[in-house]
Amino acid sequence: MRSALAGSPREIVGADIEVPVVTGGTRRYVNLDVAASAPALRTVADGVAEVLPWYASVHRGAGFKSRVSTELYERAREAIRAFVGGRPDDAVVITRNTTDAINLLASALPERTTVLVFAVEHHANMLPWRHGTHHGRVRYLPVPASPDDLVAQLDAALREERAGGMAPDGTERAGRGPILVSTTGASNVTGEIWPLGRISETAHAHGARFMVDAAQLAPHLPVDMARDGIDYLAMSGHKLYAPYGAGALVGRHDWLEETEPFLWGGGAVRFVTLDDVMWAPLPDRQEAGSPNVLGAVAMGIACETLAGIGMESIAAEELAMHAHAVGRLSAIPGVRVHLTWGLDQPHIGLVTFAVDGYDHGEVASILSAEHAIGVRHGCFCAHPLMLHLLHMDDGSAAAIREALRAGESPALPGAVRMSFGLATTEADIDAVADALASIAADGPGWTYAVSPATGEWEPDPDPRPWPALPLAAAPVGPAGAHLLRATAGEAS
Numbered sequence: 407m408r409s410a411l412a413g414s415p416r417e418i419v420g421a422d423i424e425v426p427v428v429t430g431g432t433r434r435y436v437n438l439d440v441a442a443s444a445p446a447l448r449t450v451a452d453g454v455a456e457v458l459p460w461y462a463s464v465h466r467g468a469g470f471k472s473r474v475s476t477e478l479y480e481r482a483r484e485a486i487r488a489f490v491g492g493r494p495d496d497a498v499v500i501t502r503n504t505t506d507a508i509n510l511l512a513s514a515l516p517e518r519t520t521v522l523v524f525a526v527e528h529h530a531n532m533l534p535w536r537h538g539t540h541h542g543r544v545r546y547l548p549v550p551a552s553p554d555d556l557v558a559q560l561d562a563a564l565r566e567e568r569a570g571g572m573a574p575d576g577t578e579r580a581g582r583g584p585i586l587v588s589t590t591g592a593s594n595v596t597g598e599i600w601p602l603g604r605i606s607e608t609a610h611a612h613g614a615r616f617m618v619d620a621a622q623l624a625p626h627l628p629v630d631m632a633r634d635g636i637d638y639l640a641m642s643g644h645k646l647y648a649p650y651g652a653g654a655l656v657g658r659h660d661w662l663e664e665t666e667p668f669l670w671g672g673g674a675v676r677f678v679t680l681d682d683v684m685w686a687p688l689p690d691r692q693e694a695g696s697p698n699v700l701g702a703v704a705m706g707i708a709c710e711t712l713a714g715i716g717m718e719s720i721a722a723e724e725l726a727m728h729a730h731a732v733g734r735l736s737a738i739p740g741v742r743v744h745l746t747w748g749l750d751q752p753h754i755g756l757v758t759f760a761v762d763g764y765d766h767g768e769v770a771s772i773l774s775a776e777h778a779i780g781v782r783h784g785c786f787c788a789h790p791l792m793l794h795l796l797h798m799d800d801g802s803a804a805a806i807r808e809a810l811r812a813g814e815s816p817a818l819p820g821a822v823r824m825s826f827g828l829a830t831t832e833a834d835i836d837a838v839a840d841a842l843a844s845i846a847a848d849g850p851g852w853t854y855a856v857s858p859a860t861g862e863w864e865p866d867p868d869p870r871p872w873p874a875l876p877l878a879a880a881p882v883g884p885a886g887a888h889l890l891r892a893t894a895g896e897a898s
């Protein structure tokens with residue numbers, strides 16, 4: 407079957423792929439794990455294929471292909487800047503992903519910087535700020551009960567930080583050092599869209615800078631750094647339908663320029679002697695090593711394609727699908743949707759839920775094995791927020807940590823998340839709702855067990871054959887071992 411989107415700018419590579427199910431035969435794969443990593447846009451895959459024959463070294467290559475590749479790389483940078491509404495003098499540094507981008511900014515903070523972060527963040531926007539190599543201090547603020555609470559908490563914390571002295575967490579405030587407020591643009595756990603304009607106003611009113619983790623924002627909503635007063639923005643190509651290994655940090659150039667590079671090596675320098683190094687200006691200064699030209703090009707094409715489709719309409723469609731999904735799921739006895747702020751707040755297309763009586767991993771495994779539905783489960787790299795949503799106190803968290811330290815395998819808390827993208831339809835959401843209703847009412851239609859090899863819930867047995875793909879015969883870790891065994895059996 408040819409996808410309804412074939413030939414349109416929204417066409418997704420692999421949207422029609424059928425996957426095996428344990429009960430026999432195949433079904434169209436329903437990809438509802440787009441927030442983790444989005445499939446490639448057709449424009450992106452075709453664009454990369456078109457550019458590939460022209461691929462050559464960038465920057466110092468004098469050959470014609472090098473000139474072409476260099477130009478494409480720089481055009482990609484500008485496409486990314488335009489897509490997020492970056493200012494003309496903002497640095498656009500091509501990184502590996504959002505994590506890399508935030509670590510880069512963390513490494514460039516001036517001495518005595520204080521970073522204010524809410525406890526809802528993805529670990530990518532939580533851990534780099536406490537990394538030993540950066541020059542600041544991070545202060546975590548509690549999960550806000552509402553956008554108004556968020557702004558009030560932030561305002562109070564900024565006032566306290568400006569005043570100096572001891573912080574409530576017992577650490578010495580940085581006093582007159584710079585302050586950076588770093589928040590997500592949209593939650594990867596609950597889908598809530600954060601009030602960026604209000605956060606920016608509050609931060610700037612206290613002389614702080616504002617950084618947005620746009621991993622979940624950029625693919626789903628229009629972003630305008632200049633309009634919304636966003637000083638820094640981090641994003642990932644693989645969440646933007648360009649899974650070719652590039653990301654970006656866009657923002658004010660001074661901190662990134664006044665510090666030593668995050669990575670040291672070729673490309674980041676102007677002149678080197680055995681006892682000295684003269685660093686290059688931005689963006690080269692923060693792009694040491696050979697850059698990911700094709701990844702940047704893929705990301706640039708994705709930005710242009712999404713802008714052409716219209717981010718406003720993508721956001722409106724996702725909001726409608728979110729309401730549909732929450733409506734369907736909430737009507738199923740035993741299914742509970744996790745939200746921080748409630749449905750009156752805008753959301754991206756992402757819903758996290760629990761099914762009473764089932765481990766989150768088991769639900770995800772059933773959806774995959776019997777219904778060909780791909781979702782994500784666990785804590786979504788946001789442990790503190792999940793502990794909050796699951797009402798787990800410090801004692802329970804400590805007990806899990808201690809059990810892990812003792813080498814035990816405690817059941818880890820978590821939930822199931824479905825997340826939507828350009829190709830998601832209401833029928834996809836209905837497929838999940840119908841499957842959950844049947845699980846809640848009648849239980850699974852297959853047997854499942856926690857695999858001792860992976861610690862994950864898996865169908866037992868798992869008769870699904872492995873697709874014939876490159877590297878399929880290569881040795882892999884335990885997660886794929888049973889699939890390879892199944893393939894070998896089928897082929898013989």
Ligand SMILES: Cc1ncc(COP(=O)(O)O)c(C=O)c1O
Pocket residue numbers: 441442503504505506528530531590592593594619621622642644787
């Ligand atoms: C909100 C958020 N921030 C940061 C990240 C990290 O992105 P990456 O793994 O591409 O660095 C993710 C990934 O899921 C995310 O959802």
